[in-house]
Amino acid sequence: MLKAKNLIVGYRKAICEPLSFSFEDGKCIMLTGPNGSGKSTLLKTLAGLIPPVSGKFSSNGRVVMVPTHIPKVKGFTVKEFILTGMLQASGMFGRLRPSAEKAADEAIDALGLGSLESQDLSRISDGEFQKACMATALTNEASVLLLDEPTAFLDVDNRIMVLSTLRSLARESGTTVMFSTHDISDGAKYSDAEISLLKH
Template sequence: MTKTAARPLLTLRNLAFGRGEALSAPISLEVSPGKILTILGSNGRGKTTLLDTIASILHPLSGDICRYARIGFVPQQFSTTLAYSVLDIVLMGRAREIGTFELPKPEDEAAAMKALRRLGLEDLADRDFRRLSGGQQQLVVIARELAGGAELLLLDEPTATLDLKRQETVLSLMESLAARGTGIIFTTHEPLHAGLVADDALLMLPGEKSLYGSADKILTPENLFEAYGVRIDAVAGKGAGRLISDFEIRRGNLPQP
């Protein structure tokens, strides 16, 4: 008996995206349950704009987005002027279950605390969210989406403001979630992180070009040099590896004041 392949959580077909004009040639890709897709590229290539489009914050310029899953979006920054506790923020992820004008039930608080524990944040549950560091705030927002039962997580540079230990925590969490069937799309400027956890990669290149495919085929030194203009001597493989960037530091090239 032939085993039927799982339906993708997300499919993009000839998607053109941007804020007024397209930032890339049309893109086609899909994310299946349990798979991790990384998006890399230098600043201004449209990584965040693409996530905003997938999350329905922006409308596509053309092409199709087929969403077959509950999507959770974790932006680079999330702020509030109100005195919400960390637990309050995470409970916001339960909005679909709680309903309008209803109070959180014990099972909602249990789900929120479970999400905080997964990220080692349970001791911060009663803290004022505004008093946390930027890295801690981003982890809390990840916990919010986990508490809401997201089947596809969109993470915009989830390790950018974290110390090394927290980076390892988030990367390990991605692997753990994927093993349970959650799909993940994350942007990063760290090819090492991409190589460690990603199954597939979308590499945004100059000239509105992009490369998409399995991470081990896309994250090559040649392709990364085209994307960043920096030579990469080694690229990590999924689960283990190392990365050496061959920076060439030149003195005396700054303009005179």
């Protein structure tokens, strides 16, 4: 569940009109709008990274945001990358609890990354890397997953793969997914609802 009432986002100054919405669990929402309309700012606000200018929002669990650009660092396998994101589940000297390993394996299975888990990040495609980032969000027990332009810079095949993964993830795990995109035609095929922002 993701709710907002008269939410105005911006960096101290409003950059969009007041927003009110309510989405049930398991919904996949597309966020569109021209550059500078406040898509990233809205996602960052919902993730709790920046405060709202005014208004309220709430969710029924942890909100996790996957940023636009995460560098693909050489020397990490896909599984190591996912485990790296589980710092909060680690104890002294960074040793992971067995439950964390299990959660990582479950996330890898859920996103169909099993065949890639031993691959170095530098050897996988950008689309596959996006899936690994989503798996990291899942291991952090996200009930709301926010993605800032997950299909930017991807070719058609990878774009479709990422969008279909997002929709399946929302339907199968009950996670509320919100992603921003400029690719309205493909995004609309794989989303249940849409928020369009206009420049203020």
